[in-house]
Amino acid sequence: MPGEAPPATPVSRPTDTVKMKRGHADSGTPRATAPSGEPSHARDLAACCVDVYSHPVARWLFGESFHPGGLALTQRVARLAGVGSTSRVLDLGSGRGASAVHLAETLGCEVTGVTLEATGVEAGQHLAADRGVGHLVEFRRGDIQELPLGARAYDVAMMECVLSILPAKAETLSRVRAALKPGGMVVVTDVTVSGPLPEELRGVLTVAGCVGDARSLDGYARLMSDAGLEVRQVEDLQSTATSVVRTIKGKLLMAELASKLGKLPLDAALIERAKALLRGVQRLIDDGLLSYGLLIAVEPRRG
Ligand SMILES: C[S@@+](CC[C@H](N)C(=O)[O-])C[C@H]1O[C@@H](n2cnc3c(N)ncnc32)[C@H](O)[C@@H]1O
Numbered sequence: 001m002p003g004e005a006p007p008a009t010p011v012s013r014p015t016d017t018v019k020m021k022r023g024h025a026d027s028g029t030p031r032a033t034a035p036s037g038e039p040s041h042a043r044d045l046a047a048c049c050v051d052v053y054s055h056p057v058a059r060w061l062f063g064e065s066f067h068p069g070g071l072a073l074t075q076r077v078a079r080l081a082g083v084g085s086t087s088r089v090l091d092l093g094s095g096r097g098a099s100a101v102h103l104a105e106t107l108g109c110e111v112t113g114v115t116l117e118a119t120g121v122e123a124g125q126h127l128a129a130d131r132g133v134g135h136l137v138e139f140r141r142g143d144i145q146e147l148p149l150g151a152r153a154y155d156v157a158m159m160e161c162v163l164s165i166l167p168a169k170a171e172t173l174s175r176v177r178a179a180l181k182p183g184g185m186v187v188v189t190d191v192t193v194s195g196p197l198p199e200e201l202r203g204v205l206t207v208a209g210c211v212g213d214a215r216s217l218d219g220y221a222r223l224m225s226d227a228g229l230e231v232r233q234v235e236d237l238q239s240t241a242t243s244v245v246r247t248i249k250g251k252l253l254m255a256e257l258a259s260k261l262g263k264l265p266l267d268a269a270l271i272e273r274a275k276a277l278l279r280g281v282q283r284l285i286d287d288g289l290l291s292y293g294l295l296i297a298v299e300p301r302r303g
Pocket of ligand 1: 064065066067092093094095096098099114115116117120142143144145159160161162165166
């Protein structure tokens with residue numbers, strides 16, 4: 001929705017519960033937290049990212065698909081992982097369900113989306129019904145670090161922009177591996193950080209970009225290998241990262257224009273700060289410190 005003014009709705013918190021449709025994922029109260037024993041920083045990071053991605057301003061900035069590259073990248077990686085009409089796909093950290101619904105709609109596969117926020121589950125269910133794929137897609141609310149995911153049940157697990165957020169990365173990848181059929185694939189697309197970020201950007205990027213615990217491409221690849229997966233493809237998607245910055249810059253310019261025309265009560269200093277932040281982010285991308293990446297790995301068990 002380029003050109004529209006940003007909404008000003010309060011942040012919603014994942015405290016309410018939603019009745020699950022079916023299946024083996026559990027219906028216990030999900031937590032926007034790390035498993036017990038994790039440092040509070042990790043719990044804060046997870047809760048904070050859920051808040052950000054539940055917020056209407058995030059939807060205004062990023063659209064319905066909450067990852068760089070949007071649904072075009074989702075489609076590309078799903079095809080690389082061999083998703084077809086007979087596939088069962090697990091979409092971990094499914095957000096508002098855009099990817100899950102898109103894959104069911106375009107490829108005819110069955111998709112189970114799991115996400116922390118109740119609003120995401122509701123939005124996904126509505127979207128699936130709206131697009132006529134309610135029979136192919138289901139959403140469950142829960143923490144993918146703890147929720148039973150099933151055993152040898154899925155052909156492909158998608159992790160779009162969620163591994164970076166998880167405090168229990170290694171354990172979760174092992175659980176994801178166990179949920180895959182032999183020869184099943186894991187797709188990770190995520191923010192990558194390849195060195196120390198400048199202090200002045202770290203705080204805001206942790207909140208707005210969920211980069212607080214992001215890894216380098218090598219770091220993610222190592223985590224996947226350590227979980228017993230065979231990494232088959234690794235790509236740095238620097239131009240995808242840059243195009244996110246460009247899109248947000250365009251939206252800010254529209255907001256600035258609306259504010260100058262008196263149509264939007266926005267503080268000029270805030271807009272300037274946001275523009276400076278985007279320039280800083282672009283420098284990090286140009287310097288190779290911050291990027292977006294994709295990794296595809298296979299579950300190597302036989303039969
Ligand atoms: C950056 S958004 C990406 C959403 C979606 N994958 C997409 O690309 O549109 C991250 C999503 O992961 C979810 N998430 C974060 N930690 C989670 C966890 N431990 N268990 C389940 N979902 C989680 C958040 O609630 C949010 O919906």
